[in-house]
Amino acid sequence: MIRAVVFDIGETLVRDGRYWGSWADWLGEPRHTVSALVGAVVAQGRDNADALRLIRPGIDVEAEYAAREAAGRGEALDETDLYPDVRPALSALYRAGVRVVIAGNQTTRVGDLLRDLDLPADLIATSGDWGCAKPDPEFFARVLAASGTLSYETVYVGDHPVNDVFPAAAAGLRTAHLRRGPWGQLWADDPDVVATADWSINGLEELVEIVTTE
Structure with missing residues (x-):
């Protein structure tokens, strides 16, 4: 039972569309680009956040997340x-x-x-x-x-x-x-x-x- x-x-x-779309907007990239890169890293079995690292090498994802929140552009649902x-x-x-x-x-x-x-x-x-x-x-x-x-x-x-x-x-x-x-x-x-x-x-x-x- x-x-x-x-x-x-x-x-x-x-x-997850809103989540990745908001990252694309924050980084100034087309949403299609971010979606495609997320799909690519998924297919390779990599961490989702690697899509962001491909766009901006060396990015501190946690720091950027905090910056988005501070700017009033953080997570929404x-x-x-x-x-x-x-x-x-x-x-x-x-x-x-x-x-x-x-x-x-x-x-x-x-x-x-x-x-x-x-x-x-x-x-x-x-x-x-x-x-x-x-x-x-x-x-x-x-x-x-x-x-x-x-x-x-x-x-x-x-x-x-x-x-x-x-x-x-x-x-x-x-x-x-x-x-x-x-x-x-x-x-x-x-x-x-x-x-x-x-x-x-x-x-x-x-x-x-x-x-x-x-």
Whole structure:
């Protein structure tokens, strides 16, 4: 029986377009250029921020992030950034008595913005809140503590094999790989992903059906 579902954030619940678009605007580059470079580093298995380092070699990403915040051009997130199936799926799980947790690699600022959206979730936390990030096993230990359930009763849902599927499975959680966004689409049919994930899904409606009938 599945008693808790834990959701990744970026490209699972929230589109990343605004995030990368704002970086493009800050650096004075066309949005298409930044998107293309993000795709390139993703395909190479590199850190997302390497796209920014390609544009501006030697950039201090954390310092630039702080400068953006200070200039009033920092991270923003609202209802329009959510994928359309997010609120209905979370609501259905919540009504079914399943514990709903949102936990991903994001800043404390994003955590605050998500909490302001009043999503149907028991807990929303980010790597910035916890001081540890995926794929660190400590992050998934925190996930289990937040879920309040046993590992085999808990499903972690995400799009990224290295950050989501593989480490969650290694921690004993059940996993659902979501075919969404550049990471989810690129590795959807990867043999290791297919073999590791308990389920491969195209949308969160499929997840609701799985969880409520399991």
